Amino acid sequence: MTVCSHRMENPLRRSACLEHGPSLLCVAYTSGMQFNRLMFWLFYRFGTPPWEGHPLPERLRELIEGPSALPPGKALDVGCGTGDTSIYLARRAWDVTAFDFMNVALKRARAKAGAAAVSIRTMQADVTRLTPSEVGVGFQLIVDNGLLHGLSDAGRDAYVRLVSAIAAPNATLLLAGFAEKKRRGPRGYDRPEVERRFAAGWELLGHRKDPAISSRPDDPVYVYELRRR
Ligand SMILES: C[S@@+](CC[C@H](N)C(=O)[O-])C[C@H]1O[C@@H](n2cnc3c(N)ncnc32)[C@H](O)[C@@H]1O
Numbered sequence: 113m114t115v116c117s118h119r120m121e122n123p124l125r126r127s128a129c130l131e132h133g134p135s136l137l138c139v140a141y142t143s144g145m146q147f148n149r150l151m152f153w154l155f156y157r158f159g160t161p162p163w164e165g166h167p168l169p170e171r172l173r174e175l176i177e178g179p180s181a182l183p184p185g186k187a188l189d190v191g192c193g194t195g196d197t198s199i200y201l202a203r204r205a206w207d208v209t210a211f212d213f214m215n216v217a218l219k220r221a222r223a224k225a226g227a228a229a230v231s232i233r234t235m236q237a238d239v240t241r242l243t244p245s246e247v248g249v250g251f252q253l254i255v256d257n258g259l260l261h262g263l264s265d266a267g268r269d270a271y272v273r274l275v276s277a278i279a280a281p282n283a284t285l286l287l288a289g290f291a292e293k294k295r296r297g298p299r300g301y302d303r304p305e306v307e308r309r310f311a312a313g314w315e316l317l318g319h320r321k322d323p324a325i326s327s328r329p330d331d332p333v334y335v336y337e338l339r340r341r
Contacts (some may be wrong), residue, residue, distance in 0.1 A: 124177070126303040148262065149213060156216040163193070163258055164208050167338030168200055168325045169288050169335045172255060182284065185252035190239060190275070191259030195221025195232065201253075202230035209248060239263075240270040244277045252276055254285045257325075262298035268309060276302075276313045283340040285314065288325060288333050295331065306336050314338040 126191040134157060155161040175182050184205040192210035202208045202225065210232050212218055218234050225232045237246065241257060253273055263271060281341050290300035307316055317337045325333035 129133060138340055142193075148269075150290070152214050156214050156220075156307070157334070161193070162327060166257075168197060169257065169286065169322050169325060171177055171320065171335045171337060172197070172200075175253070175284065175337075176201065178333070182253060186245070186248075186280070187255065188248055188251045188255040188278070189232075190254060192221055192234070193217050193257075195234075196321040197255050198232045199225055199230055200230050201302070202232050202321075203228065204252065208232040209235065209251075211237045211239070211247065213238045216224065239274060240267045241309075242274055242332075244274070247274075247278060247294050249278045250280045252280050252283050254279060254283060256286065257288045258298070260287055261300050272309050276310075279340040281340060285310075285336075285338040285340070286324065287336040287338070289336075290326070290331060293331065303334075303336075310338055313341055315341060 150335075185207065187198075187201045187206040187208045189195070189201070189208060189210040192198050192212050193214075195210055197285055198208045198210040198221065210218075210221060211234065212221070213236065215236050217312070218236055221232070222234055235247065240263070253340055260268060279285065287306070290303070292300040292302050303316075303319055310316065315338065317339055319334055319336040322335045323329065323330050325330040325335075
């Protein structure tokens with residue numbers, strides 16, 4: 113059976129892509145990637161996902177509004193969900209590109225941006241397949257609130273290749289994710305993994321616990337700040 117590479121929105125609907133095999137539901141359950149996609153689709157389709165409306169990372173606010181704030185430039189919101197980070201950045205004069213593989217989330221992001229009267233460029237894309245020519249290059253700020261921590265090893269490899277290719281020199285990459293732990297949900301990552309994966313092109317400037325982002329006190333979110341060499 114061929115695994116569909118089309119950007120179907122609803123993995124349960126066979127009609128979403130008839131070209132690639134008889135049962136997308138079967139594919140969803142046999143491919144980790146498709147299962148991941150299915151879970152996100154269910155979260156967005158049936159209600160409010162648990163991460164919706166979480167506070168922005170404290171470090172992001174410092175970088176944007178603090179005494180040594182970054183000058184506004186090109187920003188990328190990786191796995192933007194319904195766009196809260198993108199809207200925050202666009203309100204502060206950043207030129208924002210936002211992508212997510214869930215169109216249902218992007219539709220909400222566009223509606224929220226419209227209501228906030230800000231402009232953001234949105235794309236439906238899978239970070240593990242996206243190319244620099246599709247998303248653009250020269251981003252001074254790349255923000256990831258909760259995408260990388262859910263990817264497989266191969267997905268993480270592709271992610272590092274992409275962000276390294278599209279970042280401007282001295283760009284800032286801010287990653288927010290859970291620590292590695294057995295849980296229902298994302299697998300997470302720890303500092304040694306971040307250091308190892310980004311060693312070739314990035315300097316890890318620091319990381320800190322940001323408990324406000326997680327709704328579970330026993331499972332806090334950590335924020336990593338990296339600079340492109
Ligand atoms: C935990 S949510 C966080 C959403 C948003 N960043 C926020 O802070 O509210 C992770 C987001 O990443 C998206 N995502 C997960 N894997 C992805 C992939 N491989 N490519 C693109 N988006 C992905 C999901 O659809 C979801 O919107």
